[in-house]
Amino acid sequence: MGRTLSSALSWVLSLAIALTFATLVPLVAHSETYPSRPIRVIVPYSAGSGADITARQTMAKLSEFLGQNIIIENRPGTSAIVGTDAVAKAAPDGYTLLFGVTQHAINPTLQPKLPYDTLKDFVPVARVTDQPLYMAVNKALPGKNIAEVIEHIKAAPGKYNYASTGLGTSIHLAGAYFAWRAGVQMSHIPYTNASQTLVDLGSNEVQVLFYTYQPLVPQLQAGRIKILGSTGAARSAWAPDIPTMEEAGMPGFVMPAWHGVLAPAKTPPEIVGILEKALARVAQDPDYKKTIEPTGTDIYYAPSKEFGAFIESEIKRFGEILNRAGTKLP
Structure with a gap:
């Protein structure tokens, strides 16, 4: 009986280990092979727009570092809501991403009935640029x-x-x-x-x-x-003679446009990490800097956690601005 019980316990333990290993293997394999096919990046603005240009410049370099093609898909409409919603409802596998812009933090106040939750339906990957107005x-x-x-x-x-x-x-x-x-x-x-x-x-x-x-x-x-x-926090290197709005006598008037990459909620952390690190390499690349700065854009890299906190603060800040300025639709 003792031998039978021992054998049974051994079998249960072996099964538990096997199941645990089976659960972990897909995660490890997933992160090791990602990306194994082209990635789709949705830009919620029309082709040729400022966001589209910045997205294409950024994704060209990201594609180089990931060793995989990245396809830009323009989905404009309803103040960026159409394209953003498409990403919110996409499979969380790292193959559909959002090139988010400032509008992402403005819409929660202007559009109370969004078809997605700005914070809960996305995982921030990284902020990549800062573009003063x-x-x-x-x-x-x-x-x-x-x-x-x-x-x-x-x-x-x-x-x-x-x-x-x-x-x-x-x-x-x-x-x-x-x-x-x-x-x-x-x-x-x-x-x-x-x-x-x-x-x-x-x-x-x-x-x-x-x-x-x-x-x-x-x-x-x-x-x-x-x-x-x-509207930048500091004068830009490529326009050093132009003062900031704060320098011109309007304290707190800091309102640059920004761009960043987001993924659908529940995207595996391993995949988010791969993209986050690759975008950090993009931000440090001298060729990328030479390409993007002439368009009037500053490189501003922020990793996932920092970018997420920034989005939350931007939603709050724009809400206050809208309420104070009385700016409602229309």
Whole structure:
């Protein structure tokens, strides 16, 4: 009987070990072989947009380090919600990722009935860039600096307006926040075509626009606009003569656009780790820096945990900005 009991216990122990090993092997094998096929990265904006350009530059280098093709899929619509939702509902296997932008942290306040949970349905992989917005004004608007421009706008309530590339975008919020902080009455003119926004700024159809640097350069070089300030936390190396909004007399006006990679919730930590480390290599690559900085973008790497905390803080911050500035849809 003792021998029978001993044999039974031995069999149970062997089975338990085998089952444990069987459970662990797929995880180990999964992480060791990932990625074994092309990765799809969804950009929730149209081809040729700033987010699309940055995504393609970043993913080209990531593809090189992972040794696997990365396919960019543009899924624009409803303030980035369409593409974001597609990732939230994708299989959590590391083969569908989101190239998230600032809008990801704005939408929870603007769109209370999102088809996904911004925090619970995604796992942050890494933040990769920081892209300041620049306050550009038509040359006909009097003032050599922001303080003088504000003084002039205050003297003519309702005469001037600020443009954006759509309701609820970070560009819209920057304009609304400026008007609120400056205490000026300005109308908001939303556009659906970014190129037309820039043309109308140059022709004085609109007077103020917060936008990324590189697309503003042609209008600047043509002498049609002035660039007075940056929403970055510090002056950019590629535009050192342009002061920050804080330096220009608006403390706390730090509102850069940002980009980062997110995966569906429940993506295995091993896969998230592989992507996180590969993106760290991308951020440190000198060729990547040479490629991305001329577009007016700064490299800003933050690992998964830090990026997650940052997103939570951004949701809170934009909620406060929206409430204070009274910026609701429309």
